[in-house]
Amino acid sequence: MMETLEASNVALQTLNDPGAAAAIAVGLAALASGYAERGIGAAAVGAMAEDDDMFVPGLIMTVLPETLVILALVVVFIA
Amino acid sequence: MSTGASNPEYVNARVRSRRASLFADEDYRKLVRMGPSEIARFMEETEYEREINALGTRFSGVDLIEYALNQNLARHFHDLLDWADGRLYDLIARYLRKFDVWNLKTILRGIYTDSAPEEVRTDLIRAGELDDRTIDRLLEVDTIEDAIEVLDRTIYHDPLEVAYEEYEESHALVPLENALDRAFYERLLADIRGLDTPGSTAPQEGPRALYIEFLQAEIDFRNARNALRLARSGADLDPAAYYIDGGVLFTESELRQLVNRYDDLVDHIAANRRYGDRLSGALDRLRDADSLIQFEHAVDAALLEYADTLSSIYPVSVSAVLSYILAKEREIENIRAIARGREVGLSENEIEEELVIL
Numbered sequence: 001m002m003e004t005l006e007a008s009n010v011a012l013q014t015l016n017d018p019g020a021a022a023a024i025a026v027g028l029a030a031l032a033s034g035y036a037e038r039g040i041g042a043a044a045v046g047a048m049a050e051d052d053d054m055f056v057p058g059l060i061m062t063v064l065p066e067t068l069v070i071l072a073l074v075v076v077f078i079a
Numbered sequence: 080m081s082t083g084a085s086n087p088e089y090v091n092a093r094v095r096s097r098r099a100s101l102f103a104d105e106d107y108r109k110l111v112r113m114g115p116s117e118i119a120r121f122m123e124e125t126e127y128e129r130e131i132n133a134l135g136t137r138f139s140g141v142d143l144i145e146y147a148l149n150q151n152l153a154r155h156f157h158d159l160l161d162w163a164d165g166r167l168y169d170l171i172a173r174y175l176r177k178f179d180v181w182n183l184k185t186i187l188r189g190i191y192t193d194s195a196p197e198e199v200r201t202d203l204i205r206a207g208e209l210d211d212r213t214i215d216r217l218l219e220v221d222t223i224e225d226a227i228e229v230l231d232r233t234i235y236h237d238p239l240e241v242a243y244e245e246y247e248e249s250h251a252l253v254p255l256e257n258a259l260d261r262a263f264y265e266r267l268l269a270d271i272r273g274l275d276t277p278g279s280t281a282p283q284e285g286p287r288a289l290y291i292e293f294l295q296a297e298i299d300f301r302n303a304r305n306a307l308r309l310a311r312s313g314a315d316l317d318p319a320a321y322y323i324d325g326g327v328l329f330t331e332s333e334l335r336q337l338v339n340r341y342d343d344l345v346d347h348i349a350a351n352r353r354y355g356d357r358l359s360g361a362l363d364r365l366r367d368a369d370s371l372i373q374f375e376h377a378v379d380a381a382l383l384e385y386a387d388t389l390s391s392i393y394p395v396s397v398s399a400v401l402s403y404i405l406a407k408e409r410e411i412e413n414i415r416a417i418a419r420g421r422e423v424g425l426s427e428n429e430i431e432e433e434l435v436i437l
Contacts, residue, residue: 039088039395046092
């Protein structure tokens with residue numbers, strides 16, 4: 001019982017600390033863009049395997065979700 | 080059966096790319112004006128290059144085209160199974176088993192007519208699930224009974240065993256071929272509902288539901304085609320022997336009643352709300368003309384269009400693969416029709432009528 005209370009206290013404290021909250025936000029954004037890139041990357045590799053010209057478009061499409069992380073980085077500076 | 084996560088994104092990207100490189104209408108228009116050797120030349124400049132080159136020394140003319148088409152089909156469909164993992168593999172393999180059925184039918188016919196194994200071998204399309212070893216062993220056997228024995232532990236063994244008794248009485252291959260078809264079509268839908276969780280019911284929406292709907296459409300169209308052929312030929316055959324379970328268009332008793340009344344049969348298809356609209360043009364033609372071929376082509380086109388629609392509703396699912404499989408098959412059949420048509424000297428218009436172009 002005490003341990004859970006302690007744990008939730010720590011969690012609350014972390015959220016009160018702007019730096020830590022921003023870190024969580026960036027981390028989640030990175031995770032999400034990673035998930036998005038998984039599918040796009042698979043499709044891009046498939047397209048490249050069929051047609052070499054797809055390399056550049058495939059690469060660009062694959063890293064598009066990376067903007068999520070870049071936008072999330074803004075949070076770090078204003079937090 | 081393959082384990083692991085499925086990779087629809089990868090397979091989709093590759094399949095769509097190949098789909099886009101299939102022959103377009105203009106290509107067909109060009110092909111229709113060519114002779115067999117010109118068609119072979121034309122194919123050499125497209126993605127059939129590898130097959131044409133490999134077979135060019137051994138065959139020529141229409142045979143070359145035909146075998147190149149078959150090999151190309153086998154190669155592409157084999158690729159599909161290569162790429163796919165997990166559940167996607169199962170869904171694709173389920174459908175590609177129809178080439179197993181085709182191969183088995185060809186082999187049985189070969190045995191029946193005492194053809195040389197080499198001749199039969201060239202007619203096979205090795206795009207199915209049966210491995211090369213089994214097929215090679217099948218080519219070596221001399222009697223149908225032995226062939227059935229080789230198929231032990233495949234899904235075809237038991238139905239063939241039952242049909243073999245009938246074959247012994249009648250000495251016609253029809254019961255065996257029906258048994259193969261039935262084994263394929265019934266397996267198409269069986270246990271698909273419980274693919275994820277055993278005991279769950281059919282999904283009501285989502286890609287899986289549409290996959291099932293597509294397979295049902297395939298079965299329905301097959302039933303309709305068989306029924307119409309029976310009705311047309313006026314042969315005194317038992318329609319139940321050709322009935323395939325799992326569709327939504329006919330029940331067995333309905334089919335039995337309808338098969339002798341041609342007009343009612345057409346009305347029954349038109350009244351179905353799933354297909355009535357889609358096939359209305361073909362059904363009209365069927366009512367007043369007597370061209371069953373036109374109807375069959377319309378059915379093929381409808382199925383193809385249907386698969387296309389599915390693949391745009393659910394971009395990342397098995398639908399795109401199905402639509403590619405159908406489109407590729409269509410292309411193969413179109414080219415074959417053109418080559419054969421040119422060989423026997425049909426006019427351009429006559430050949431164009433034989434093609435299925437969307």
